[in-house]
Amino acid sequence: MTISxxxxxxxxHGVLAxxxxxxxxxxxxxxxxxxxxEKTAVFIMAERLSYDNLKTNPYAMYLFIESTxxxxxxxxxxxxxxxxxxxxxxxxxxxxxxxxxY
Numbered sequence: 639m640t641i642s643x644x645x646x647x648x649x650x651h652g653v654l655a656x657x658x659x660x661x662x663x664x665x666x667x668x669x670x671x672x673x674x675x676e677k678t679a680v681f682i683m684a685e686r687l688s689y690d691n692l693k694t695n696p697y698a699m700y701l702f703i704e705s706t707x708x709x710x711x712x713x714x715x716x717x718x719x720x721x722x723x724x725x726x727x728x729x730x731x732x733x734x735x736x737x738x739x740y
Contacts, residue, residue: 653665
């Protein structure tokens with residue numbers, strides 16, 4: 639199973655952890671990522687603390703916990719490679735993600 643198939647078929651909750659350029663950590667609940675390809679995760683972000691942290695420190699970690707009776711999930715170690723401010727792309731990503739099972 640590919641990582642994009644895993645996230646498109648598995649229910650659960652995610653947390654995105656970031657840190658600023660001084661190492662002060664932040665964690666925020668985030669929806670599942672959209673995958674452009676098997677190595678590129680896409681997140682839609684509001685201009686809040688996680689977003690601000692990624693402007694000065696491109697590294698983050700996403701922890702996904704499956705909605706099962708077992709403690710299982712995935713960890714993604716991430717590096718921001720680019721930022722796109724395109725409402726059409728946001729709409730396309732939102733339409734591709736199925737949030738009906740939340």
